[in-house]
């Protein structure tokens with residue numbers, strides 16, 4: 553007989569997955585806790601579980617010409633500010 557709990561894949565998921573029943577929490581950012589670790593109650597079975605949140609930073613690149621560089625630098629500054637704001641959003645939830 554298979555162990556049901558072991559069949560639930562709770563690692564590196566896009567949303568919180570309850571390790572008790574497998575319920576997927578679609579709004580993990582609403583959960584209290586610090587940036588990396590927290591505790592939450594399952595919205596389905598009501599049991600508590602711990603989670604670790606991973607924040608990934610990713611990069612995109614694209615071809616450009618010398619003439620466009622100044623403009624791109626401004627854009628890149630803007631994007632930097634936006635990503636800082638984005639990361640602060642997580643910090644504000646603590």
Ligand SMILES: [Zn+2]
Pocket residue numbers: 570571572573574575594595596597598599
């Ligand atoms: Zn559950």
